Amino acid sequence: MIEVRGLRKSFGENEILKGIDVHVDTGDVVVILGPSGSGKTTLLRCINFLEKADDGVLTVGDMTLDLKSVRKKDIAAVRKRTGYVFQNYNLFINKTARENVMLGLTVGRRMPKDQAFAIATAALDRVGLSDRYDHYPSQLSGGQQQRVGIARAIALNPEVILFDEPTSALDPELIGEVLQVMKDLAEDGMTMLVVTHEMGFARDVASHVIFMDDGVIVEEGTPKDIFNHPQHERTRQFLRRILKGEAGEFGGSGI
Amino acid sequence: MFNMEFARATMGAILREGLPATLTVVFWTLVISLPLGFLLGLIRFRRVPVLMPLSTVVISFFRGTPLVILIFLLYSALPDALARLAQIHGWGIDVYGLLLGSTKGYAVFICSTFTISTMAEIFRSALGAVEAGQLEAAHCVGLSTAQAYWHIVIPQALVSALPNLGNDVIGLVKGTSLMFYMGLKDIMGVAKTEAGPAYAYVEAYVDVLIVYVVLCFILQELFRHLEQRLRSYGAKG
Numbered sequence: 001m002i003e004v005r006g007l008r009k010s011f012g013e014n015e016i017l018k019g020i021d022v023h024v025d026t027g028d029v030v031v032i033l034g035p036s037g038s039g040k041t042t043l044l045r046c047i048n049f050l051e052k053a054d055d056g057v058l059t060v061g062d063m064t065l066d067l068k069s070v071r072k073k074d075i076a077a078v079r080k081r082t083g084y085v086f087q088n089y090n091l092f093i094n095k096t097a098r099e100n101v102m103l104g105l106t107v108g109r110r111m112p113k114d115q116a117f118a119i120a121t122a123a124l125d126r127v128g129l130s131d132r133y134d135h136y137p138s139q140l141s142g143g144q145q146q147r148v149g150i151a152r153a154i155a156l157n158p159e160v161i162l163f164d165e166p167t168s169a170l171d172p173e174l175i176g177e178v179l180q181v182m183k184d185l186a187e188d189g190m191t192m193l194v195v196t197h198e199m200g201f202a203r204d205v206a207s208h209v210i211f212m213d214d215g216v217i218v219e220e221g222t223p224k225d226i227f228n229h230p231q232h233e234r235t236r237q238f239l240r241r242i243l244k245g246e247a248g249e250f251g252g253s254g255i
Numbered sequence: 256m257f258n259m260e261f262a263r264a265t266m267g268a269i270l271r272e273g274l275p276a277t278l279t280v281v282f283w284t285l286v287i288s289l290p291l292g293f294l295l296g297l298i299r300f301r302r303v304p305v306l307m308p309l310s311t312v313v314i315s316f317f318r319g320t321p322l323v324i325l326i327f328l329l330y331s332a333l334p335d336a337l338a339r340l341a342q343i344h345g346w347g348i349d350v351y352g353l354l355l356g357s358t359k360g361y362a363v364f365i366c367s368t369f370t371i372s373t374m375a376e377i378f379r380s381a382l383g384a385v386e387a388g389q390l391e392a393a394h395c396v397g398l399s400t401a402q403a404y405w406h407i408v409i410p411q412a413l414v415s416a417l418p419n420l421g422n423d424v425i426g427l428v429k430g431t432s433l434m435f436y437m438g439l440k441d442i443m444g445v446a447k448t449e450a451g452p453a454y455a456y457v458e459a460y461v462d463v464l465i466v467y468v469v470l471c472f473i474l475q476e477l478f479r480h481l482e483q484r485l486r487s488y489g490a491k492g
Contacts, residue, residue: 050391076397084395090388094410094488104396107406136488156396 001026001191002047002082002160007056007067009039009046016042018215020056022193024160024208029192031202033226034212035238040195041087043212044162047193048084049075061159083153083161088169089145091137097124097148098133101155109156123151127181143174147181154185161185163194199242203227211235262458265449269462273445274470280359280431280441284366285424291367292374299375300382310375317372322433329365330355330437362434362441366427373423381416382408414485421478425471432467442466 007020016039024030032040046053046067053067060081065074091100098120105116124133127147137145146166153161163182167175179201186192186205196202202209203223210220211232218232230236295314298306317325338350355361385408393403435444442463450459 048395050394076399079395079397084392086388086392088388090386090392092389092392092407094407094414096488103393103406104398107402108397138488152392152396 003059005057008054024193026191027189028207029186029205030208031206032195032210038212039215041164044164081159083158085149085153085163085166087165089149093137096134101152104156119155123155127151142170143177146178160191165195258458261455265459266462269445273442277431277441280362283363287367288370292371293378295375296378299379314372317369326436358439362439370427377416377419381412384415385411417482
């Protein structure tokens with residue numbers, strides 16, 4: 001479905017991604033774990049051309065692109081097939097929840113207004129915001145804003161959705177509602193590539209887990225492989241540190 | 256003694272003749288300066304090659320020149336120089352008639368030079384105040400950069416530019432009071448004309464003061480309401 005080969009990216013002298021290979025099959029939920037600064041977010045941003053990669057090959061469906069030399073047309077084509085959910089939501093602050101979801105349909109895809117209206121309404125219903133259609137982002141909680149962000153992505157019917165730490169900016173009591181929406185999406189068969197620190201979500205929902213550190217993939221496997229039998233010392237250290245932090249929650253949240 | 260009678264009569268003249276002239280000049284200056292200032296601000300924000308350094312020179316000049324000097328340069332020096340040029344090359348154009356035929360028109364031209372310059376900077380900084388994530392999100396839902404600017408970035412920038420635009424418009428209104436130097440019969444011009452023969456400058460200036468204060472207060476409230484209305488999306492609750 002979506003595949004990255006040999007992805008490299010530097011900011012100045014600082015090499016952030018040192019040759020990354022990722023493969024996501026249709027219906028997979030691939031979770032990327034790793035400490036801050038390991039390059040997880042940059043990886044997602046390069047896939048959607050929010051950053052320009054220095055080297056690598058990207059395959060989305062039947063399209064294969066050399067990331068060194070992409071054209072505007074290719075970028076538009078990839079974005080048409082991928083959804084993106086941001087860490088800090090990035091809802092359009094001058095648009096209501098429903099307008100946020102509609103804009104990509106009416107302007108990006110030139111869909112008639114009434115049709116886009118129906119799709120946007122259904123997408124907001126799907127994330128449990130049937131009573132918030134006409135609210136502006138400033139009138140919504142963080143969890144509600146992020147659910148609008150997810151509705152905005154799914155309304156465009158993407159083949160894969162990229163999630164960039166979707167719960168990192170949320171108050172702890174709001175994380176659950178967003179994870180639940182993501183879990184529902186996964187159960188409906190949505191293909192997802194998720195950067196997160198939510199170990200419970202990785203363990204229960206992921207079909208494949210990737211552990212990144214310092215710009216490389218240290219190890220990957222099923223959640224069971226990574227959580228129960230980590231092969232590398234760096235992975236073990238990371239898991240110990242994170243799981244100690246959420247000792248009470250891990251295994252108990254049900255998500 | 257303060258001549259109340261004279262003050263009242265002069266106030267009448269100011270409101271009949273001067274105020275409409277001031278408002279006309281301000282209105283047309285805004286009609287010209289808002290779109291051009293925005294365009295220039297956009298050029299500067301997007302760092303368009305060639306136009307960017309060019310605009311820096313022009314804007315620095317018009318923002319840095321005192322208004323009185325600007326009036327002298329554009330009203331006296333520029334037409335003189337052009338007339339000389341026309342004479343030398345035998346163009347047979349009546350430069351003075353062409354440029355200075357309408358005092359109001361030329362006042363609008365002068366006011367526009369510095370208003371475009373200040374507004375370009377206001378719009379440039381307002382565009383910079385829009386979060387980068389807004390443009391990224393627009394790209395991710397399939398909008399082109401032009402579409403993203405039209406639907407997301409520019410509407411947000413206009414709202415955040417409003418307080419500074421309000422200040423700029425009030426500055427412009429007061430700036431027009433110097434246009435009497437080039438013979439414009441605006442609020443100040445009418446007051447001066449009336450005050451001269453009677454030698455009642457105190458009365459005339461008090462009239463001028465009152466008219467400007469009231470005018471600027473109205474403008475200030477107008478902008479405040481406009482901002483409140485347009486910013487409704489940012490309201491908590």
